[in-house]
Amino acid sequence: MTTRNGSAEWHGTVESGSGTVTVGDGVFEGAYSYDSRFGEGKGTNPEQLIAAAHAACFTMALSSILSAAGHAPESLRTNARVQLRNIDGSPTLTRIALDTEGRVPGINEQQFQAHADEAKRACPVSRALAGIPEIVLTARLAAGQ
Numbered sequence: 001m002t003t004r005n006g007s008a009e010w011h012g013t014v015e016s017g018s019g020t021v022t023v024g025d026g027v028f029e030g031a032y033s034y035d036s037r038f039g040e041g042k043g044t045n046p047e048q049l050i051a052a053a054h055a056a057c058f059t060m061a062l063s064s065i066l067s068a069a070g071h072a073p074e075s076l077r078t079n080a081r082v083q084l085r086n087i088d089g090s091p092t093l094t095r096i097a098l099d100t101e102g103r104v105p106g107i108n109e110q111q112f113q114a115h116a117d118e119a120k121r122a123c124p125v126s127r128a129l130a131g132i133p134e135i136v137l138t139a140r141l142a143a144g145q
Helices: 034-038 046-068 109-122 124-128
Strands: 006-011 018-023 028-033 075-087 090-103 134-141
Touching: 018 046, 028 034, 046 075, 046 090, 046 109, 046 124, 090 109, 109 124, 109 134
Parallel strands: 090 134
Antiparallel strands: 006 018, 018 028, 075 090
């Protein structure tokens, strides 16, 4: 179907160096460093990019599934949190939490949850990240719907 690109450049040692990461052909460019990845320093990191990619992919998959079922969403919003832990001395992605909220006319919570579960299984990024031990999903309709 398509091929997408990204790139990274790094200068120096892992602890004292820094780099830049570019999404696509300059759609996004951000600085990253040891401190932005493993501490609270300014800049981005691979885990933030994975979280954004997963949230975007899942949300599009959910929109597609809802629309195909006759429930076109007014809006969907997903936050993803990627957890990085040290396992056996190696930084490891151990958990992703997807939290999605939708405004979808003509659907109840149980139906929305079922469609969200299907989107989690169908999303290409979810499938690519299947090696992560825990991917959890919270799905709810917007208040007052």
